[in-house]
Amino acid sequence: VTGGTIQGSNTNNSINVLWNAAGTGSVNVTQTSAFGCDSAMSKTVTIMPTPAPVMSGPDSTCSNKIYTYSVPAVIGNSYNWIVTGGSFVGSNTASTVRVQWGSMGVGLISIIQTSAFGCDSTIGKVVTIMPTPAPVITGLDSVCEFKSNFYTVPLISGITYDWVVSGGTVIGSTNTNQIQVLWADAGIGVVSIKETSTFGCDSIINLNVKIMPTPQPVISGPDSVCSNRIYTYNVTTPFGYANIWSVSGGQILGANNLNSVTVKWGGFSPGNVFVTQSSASGCDSTVSYYVEILPTPDPVVSGSSPVCQYKTYEYSVITTPNHTYHWSVNGGVIVSNPDSSVIFVRWTSPGNATVTVNEVSEFGCDSALTTPILVNPTPTPFIVGPDSTCETKVYSYLVTAISGHSYQWTVSNGTIIGSPNGSTVQVKWGTAGIGRLNIRQISGFGCDSNVNIDITIMPMPKPVIAGPLATCETKTYNYSTPMVAGHSYTWFVTGGTIMGPDSNNTVNVKWNVAGGGAINVLETSEFGCGTIASNNITIQPTPVPVIGGPDSICWKNISTYYAGKVNMMKSWNIVGGRIIGPSVLDSVKVTWDSIPVGIVELKLTNAFGCDSTVQKFVNLLRFPQLIISGPSVMCLSHEDYFYTDGYANTVYTWTAPGGVFTNPSTQNITSIRYDMPGKYKIHLDYKAGNGCAGFADKAVQVFGFPKPQINGRVKACAYSDGNLNDENTYSVKKTTADSLVYTWKVSNPASYIQTSNNAINVDWGGPGRYRIAIYQVNPMTGCQDSSEFFVDVDSLPHPKIDPSSMMGCAPLTVTFSESTGNPNYICNWHFDNGNAMNKASVTRTFANIGNNNVKLVVTNEYGCVDSTTMIVPLYARPKASFDILDPDPIYTTDTVHFKNTSTGAVDYFWDLDMGDYSYNTDTMKQYPDPGKYKVWLWAYNASGCADSVSKIVDIRVKPWIYVPNAFTPNGDGLNDVFGVKSKYIESFDLMLYNRWGEIIYKTQDINFEWDATYLSKEVPSGVYVYVIFGRDYYGKSVYLKGDVNVLR
Structure with a gap:
């Protein structure tokens, strides 16, 4: 190889190569067969860099504490941390991790860092885990405010202590394993201790303490009292509280465990009232109340008993300086100063009476003493009898007789008839004037009474009758x-x-x-x-005259009346006629005048001077002498009336040669028309019912004359004066006879102006039918005629506005209507803010404060116009507004204050929601439950106008979760399970971890109870970590993390 080193043998079919620094290397292999044939082959290798992590983090830690370890972050690299003796808190695949170390001992943390090319590198660190204190606080978690309590943790050598308290004050040192705490106001307090080992490892635990209210009783009642008097003392007692009362210097009357106590104080010495008040949670407080006991007077009454009714007696007590007195009596009347040590009493009611004195010391202490008095009845005679008498008359008088009583009567201006010593007496009163009657009545107890009455003695009348005997x-x-x-x-x-x-x-x-x-x-x-x-x-005796003669005779005839042959004086008298000859004979002759009834009167007088008069009524039959009444000049073809006096049972016969009767000709009145001019005679024959007859004639001259004809409108408008349609001219056609004179008449209530001899202009009054009459006269001939013309005046009523509202508060919308509802009317409306034409009903909204004018002009189908107006008063509205003085958030324990900031108002109404109302200017309310409450304020001004406003009050609650820091699952029934208490938590997730980071319990039930088991096995004593996630009443996240100790 090049760029690296073969590790181990290089002659096998595989090799291990340790590559050097990053770059390019190669692997070369020569393979030789058994026949010695070989072949070489080479492979170029790109040497990628291998991560070289350097770990940062403490190598000496405290048990059960969380520490951070990290390596430099390289882009594209991945990380895998491994720990023994502890557990990861959070992810273990980032360049940084958090580790909570377990119990005391040795731990190891290592990391495998892998590059993007798959190259990895592993490093580790040995960590010494020092022991971390695990304090457990011993002490009450429910205490009374303003009381002190001790809290303790086990004393361990080398451990230092640091206590912190909220909600109270530590009395003394905070650096020992025990403290004394004086708790403050009721609420939640916390006792917190931090224990630090010699290695610097520390642990903090908290004990939440519920601080219960301690009663703070305040005694109310008099602090200055009178000896031997009873007083009541009170203390305000919240629900669930109990009281125990005690006193010194007095005696409790009745129960000593109520909200009040009744105390009878003793003699003149200081006293005290004590009350111990205990709450339902066992918190108590004792207070005392100092009472000064003042001396009470002890009066003794001197005076008479028994006594007589209506008599006056003296009563007294010994006078003490600076003391005041007030007397009262039952059954009598005090007739002197009732506020003295001595009084005089007039007893008024017989029987058992009392006299009471109330003596008050200079300290205000009083004592009332009532003394019984026996009141013997004093006679109360009441004289019964007349107090107004007639002179020289005898009258009886008496008083009620009572057994054992004696009586003594005396009298002035009179004489007692009989004994004066009984309960009754008879008196004969003397001359007119004043008399007096007196009685003295004496009871068997010697109580007497004198009563007298004054008697008015009246004179007797002395009538004398005047008149003929x-x-x-x-x-x-x-x-x-x-x-x-x-x-x-x-x-x-x-x-x-x-x-x-x-x-x-x-x-x-x-x-x-x-x-x-x-x-x-x-x-x-x-x-x-x-x-x-x-x-x-x-x-x-009185004469009885009788008149003989006819009782019915013709007018102007002579009749004889006679009295007969009686030897008495006679005197005749005639009414309606005349006596022919003497009026004192046995008979008289009478000629009658033209009245319907006559009277014959005869008076006879006898020798004693007694007379008697009799009358005879005579029916006089008239002989008519009639004349014809009517015009002497007539107009051609114009009927005229002719008449004479009318009599019952009279026959009338009219004749008019050349004329035509237009009414019957057999009555006392008729009408005649002549159709040809000329001179004529009207003749009347008549015969009365009594047989009398006569006749009358009348000459007439007939002239030719035309009849007037009125021209003008047959319909007109009411109240036409000033009306837009005033075509109210009426006239007659002129004739060639320019000398004709016209007289016009128009029925009321119209008025008119005659604009020419043959024309007038009329101003009509109210609606109805009117008559126009014209009288036409020819002054040269004396002929006259008349004509009439009827005009229907339109019945347009005075228009009336019918509003939906007469007044109101701005803005005000009013609908106005014409009250008759006639569809033929044209209605034009005029407002301050514009017009509305040809509408029977209009709607307007008024916004201007004050009087708003409305006018209605109505025109009917004949062009008649009338109008009316009205005023719509408009009042301003107040402006309702208010402020909520309390800053957000507002909780259920707060009292919300509402400040009224309305303007222009005098009265208010609050709707505070929940059925609570207030009429105050400002108001307040406490809402017991969370939620959004809508508060309304209505403001009213003096005109009754209103405005309203509302606001939402958001009442919130304070969510809390109480988690205990230890429990003892030992089966004794006390504190055997772990659970939490909460308020206003809507969702809840709890996870419990052991020291290795395993989740040993989880729940979403906030009312859970964990019995310290995991996989059905008891967990060992120790500290366990809880993590709580949740959401409160308002959906806000809640996160809590802490420790709980399992103590077995």
Whole structure:
């Protein structure tokens, strides 16, 4: 060979060649047969470079620690690492590897580096593995805040210790195998120790410690109390907590293990309240509360008992300086200052009563003492009887009779009739004025009472009847008595009848048949005192006249009426006629005038002066004298009316030679038309129902005259004043007789202007049918005629706008309609922001704040126009907005604060999701569960306009995984398995490795329990590495790596 060296024999059919440096070499072989024939052959060899790795990395390590080893990386080379006494962490085919060395001893790491041409090289390194401490922390993993606990690891010679604590404070040195930790606020704390061997090998382990809340009770209640009084003290007790109370200087009344305690304090000395509060986790705390006990007064009441009702007595207590007093009574009334040490009481209710005094010291301590009082009843006489009487009358008075009581009556301006010592008495009162009645009633207990009443003694009325004592039968007379203000009167009679009211001071009496009678009056004063006055009456007989003669006679005829032969004075009187001759004889002659009914009246007077008048009614039959009424001048072919007075049962007969009757000619009124001009006579014959008859004539002159004809529109527009269509001219055609005079009339409510003698212009009022009348007169002949013309004025109503909204908040869309809905109307709309022509309904959106004007102009099919307007008020809306003051992320343990930043609003409504609402300006809320919550804010201004805004609140949670660092699978039922605790972890993968890097356990169940076995065999005590991969509640990757100690 060239470029290399044959290793071993070179005479065999194969050789081993150790090639030298990279480059070109050759192999030459000569082969010789048995016959001595040979042949040589050569082969060129390209010598590729062989890798020459140089390993970097420590050759002295600590057990169970990870170290890095490497060779220079060469492009195109591959690597294969091999280790004994340890295991690779990660890949073993890169230029760099990580090795976790196993237990103490010797290890070896080697590498085979192969070039791209297949050339390889192997190197190795011997590694000394030093022991690594494996500390195990002994101590509580669940503690109370603000309490101290000890934590220990085994003491090993040559080992140094370095403790670190989070969530608490180490008391003393941190460099021994034991520390004392004072834990801080509740939460999660960690005890961590780093043990370092003499070789520099160290190990760190952590113990997670759950710090439980320690109760922090605060006692509330009075700190200054009165001796021998009961008070209540309270402490806030969270759910699951327990309390134990104790006191000094007093006594607990009732239970001592509740949220509150009732204490009765003792005498004048200091006191204390103690409470020990324990949580459900066993954490407790004791606090004390100092109480100053002040002295309480001890009053003693002096005063009378028993007592009399309605009497006044004195009660008192000993006065102590700086003390205050307040009295109260039951069954009486304090009639002095109730805030003194001495009071006076008037007892009002009989029976058991009390007087109570409340004495208050200068320290505010009080004591109330109630003293029973026996109140004997005092008589309470009540006099029953009239307090207003009539003079000289006797009246009875009484009080309620009570056994064992005595009575003493006295009277002034009167006289007691009978005994004055009973429960009743009779009194005859004296002259009008004032009297007094008094009684003194004395009970069996000696309690007495005086009562008196004043009596008003009223005077008696003194009526006197005025009026005739001699009267005529069937005649009415007036009687009276003097009128006294306030008095009432009652009249009653015998032998007669009261005509009209009987309760005035005067009365009218109609006496009956002749004989005797009486009249009486009862006059009663306003005080009820009454007197009767009486008069006897003599009743004389009255004449009974009778008139003879006809009761029906013709007008202007003479008739005789007679009274007969009676010996009495006679007096005749006639109504509607005249007496011919004397009026005092037995008969009279009468001529009658032209009234329908006459009256004959006769008065007879007898010797006693009694008279009587009788009337006879006479029916006067009239004899008519009629005249014809009507025009004297008539127009040709024009009917006119003629009439005379109308009477019942009268026959009328009209004749009109040369004329034509246009109405019946047999009534008191008719109408006649003449068709030829000239002079005519109208004749009337008439006959009354009583047989009387007569006639009348009337001359007329007939002139030729044309009838006027009105020209103009038969339809017009309502309210035409100023209307666009004003063709409202009406006229009559002029004739050759220019001297004609025209008078126009138009029915209300139209008005008109006469533009010429024969024409007018009309301004129409409201809708309806109107009448135009014209009266045509020829002043030369006196002929006149008239004509009428009817105009239908269009019934276009005043238009009305029908809006979908009358007002609102910007922007506001409103639909406007013409309210009648008449399809023949032309509607033109006018807005501030533009017009809309010929639409019955339009829609507009308003954006300008304030009053927006709307106008509607309506035209009907006749061109009649009317309009109306309205205003649409538009109000501004507020601007709703709010800020979330808390920075992201926000967790379920946080309270979210919402700051209202709305403008232009006065009222607010929050919808905080989850059914929670608020009307406050700003608000807050804690969300117990993670998620996205939509929060709405509605803002309202004073006009009721609203705006709203919403935001999403993303409530998050803090995921965590707790992994213990040791367990004891010894079958004692305590800590026998390895598992983890977690919150808010969605996916989970765990792998456990032994010291050689083998996976001895893997799971995706976060609730796993590993019993320290592998392939159904128990694994030895030692440290095992766990690796956890997962994703939290939000899909974020979670990676944990650590050690767990198996302790058997």
